[in-house]
Amino acid sequence: MSFSLELTEEHRELRDWLHGFAEREIRPAAAEWDEREETPWPVISEAAKVGLYGFETLATFWADETGLSLPIANEELFWGDGGIGMAIFGTTLAVAGIFSAGTPDQLAEWVPQCYGDADDPRVAAFCSSEPDAGSDVAAMRTRAVYDEATDEWVLNGHKAWATNGGIANVHVVQAVVDPELGSRGQAAFVVPPGTPGLSSPSKIRKHGLRASHTADVFLDDVRVPGRCLLGGKEKLDERLARAREGGKSSSQAMRTFELSRPTVGAQAIGIARAAYEQALEYAGQRETFGRPIVDNQGIAFTLADMRTEIDAARLLVWRAAWMGRNEVPFTSGEGSMSKLKAGRVATWATERAIQVLGGSGYTREYPVERMHRDAKIYDIFEGTEQIQQLVVARAISGRHIP
Ligand SMILES: Cc1cc2nc3c(=O)[nH]c(=O)nc-3n(C[C@H](O)[C@H](O)[C@H](O)COP(=O)(O)OP(=O)(O)OC[C@H]3O[C@@H](n4cnc5c(N)ncnc54)[C@H](O)[C@@H]3O)c2cc1C
Numbered sequence: 001m002s003f004s005l006e007l008t009e010e011h012r013e014l015r016d017w018l019h020g021f022a023e024r025e026i027r028p029a030a031a032e033w034d035e036r037e038e039t040p041w042p043v044i045s046e047a048a049k050v051g052l053y054g055f056e057t058l059a060t061f062w063a064d065e066t067g068l069s070l071p072i073a074n075e076e077l078f079w080g081d082g083g084i085g086m087a088i089f090g091t092t093l094a095v096a097g098i099f100s101a102g103t104p105d106q107l108a109e110w111v112p113q114c115y116g117d118a119d120d121p122r123v124a125a126f127c128s129s130e131p132d133a134g135s136d137v138a139a140m141r142t143r144a145v146y147d148e149a150t151d152e153w154v155l156n157g158h159k160a161w162a163t164n165g166g167i168a169n170v171h172v173v174q175a176v177v178d179p180e181l182g183s184r185g186q187a188a189f190v191v192p193p194g195t196p197g198l199s200s201p202s203k204i205r206k207h208g209l210r211a212s213h214t215a216d217v218f219l220d221d222v223r224v225p226g227r228c229l230l231g232g233k234e235k236l237d238e239r240l241a242r243a244r245e246g247g248k249s250s251s252q253a254m255r256t257f258e259l260s261r262p263t264v265g266a267q268a269i270g271i272a273r274a275a276y277e278q279a280l281e282y283a284g285q286r287e288t289f290g291r292p293i294v295d296n297q298g299i300a301f302t303l304a305d306m307r308t309e310i311d312a313a314r315l316l317v318w319r320a321a322w323m324g325r326n327e328v329p330f331t332s333g334e335g336s337m338s339k340l341k342a343g344r345v346a347t348w349a350t351e352r353a354i355q356v357l358g359g360s361g362y363t364r365e366y367p368v369e370r371m372h373r374d375a376k377i378y379d380i381f382e383g384t385e386q387i388q389q390l391v392v393a394r395a396i397s398g399r400h401i402p
Helices: 009-036 041-049 055-063 069-080 082-089 091-101 104-115 179-185 233-244 250-285 297-325 334-362 368-379 385-397
Strands: 124-127 143-147 152-163 170-176 186-191 214-225
Touching (some): 009 082, 041 082, 055 069, 055 091, 069 297, 082 250, 082 368, 091 124, 152 170, 152 186, 170 214, 250 368, 250 385, 297 334, 334 385
Parallel strands (some): 124 170
Antiparallel strands (some): 143 170, 170 186
16 A cells, blocks of 8 residues: 655645635735734635635535545635634534534534525534533533423523634534533534524633634523434433443544544644744844844754644644544544644744744734734643643553543
8 A cells, every 4th residue: 555645636726725815815814803803704705705614615625535634724724814714714613513413404404504605604603611611521511401392402501712602693502411421411402593592792802813703602591492402312312321321422522522633733733834934034034143043043943943843743633634534543642642732833833933033023013923822722722731631641541540
């Protein structure tokens, strides 16, 4: 069997297409939307017009047997800008939730409503985290109770940090159906557009990713039809019965996280690469002591380290993406490993880029300070740095490290 790390023609075309869009539509808009701290609807609309925002594109990425399309696309999008990248990609979190748990009928009903269309684009939100249940998912308290008389589910709770929370057309909400079963007693529900009882009074003001809307979501006696339980009641009852008998089911949830983490890692790499390129360019132009600063080893070696770390992180991301797509078992937490490395590299490389640019790097005249603010989130969401370490540590030691 032949082995190659060379990208295929299709991958190169995809990369160039997304790079062109990022360069043309995202980069020039980045500073404005960061300052405004608002969802960049015109850019989302443009992405929808060129066919970049919608389920068909996502399905094409998922279909790629190498698994690389998704990380390649995300790296280019986030190379353009982290905040706008997340404004475009955030809906995918909810779509992935529907895709992983929903029936084909549910996919057909809800996914188009997540995206809207090019003339009227919409966004969707995935609401799992709560004020007291971020890393500790089993501490979730949002409750879903079935009302047999009306065949409705009644949701009550407080969701925290939801990307697109409150401005979404469709909210996918994770809730507890059987409190005695911990994380195995949870299920996912679609809350359709305009459902009474769902509110989101204010957005959260953030350090970075400011063009991406983040907000708490409150659910106050939110009633959704029975068909909004993703996967359906029969399947849920079977799963709960298995859990009550002590059967294992957590490995599927873990695998879902391992599958999504390389994509998130690729976003971090896009931001890191953008900062590295800016630093490289600046170092060749800025002169001190009569020569370009890149002629000093202190600067040149920093750039060499940045490039090395970024390339290393990308290889970990691509490996995990390939493993996930080809169902190769993650024996050492390779998905988490890739996101752990990519997040750290992005935080570190963007900080180094500020250093290379000196005083200019610390100002809003140059984009590296924004990139640094954007990069930091990759040590926090989709599992913090420490949670990734925990997954890898448990996998390599075979022990339940608390
Ligand atoms: C911009 C943004 C967007 C987000 N988008 C979404 C979204 O769309 N949907 C959603 O559901 N959530 C979202 N989140 C929530 C995010 O996933 C959580 O913030 C994250 O999981 C961490 O949870 P926490 O903030 O409660 O931190 P905590 O869990 O309180 O952690 C605090 C610190 O303690 C450490 N820690 C916790 N437990 C352990 C342990 N066992 N061992 C060692 N260290 C530990 C953590 O690593 C961290 O450093 C978003 C958050 C942000 C900031």
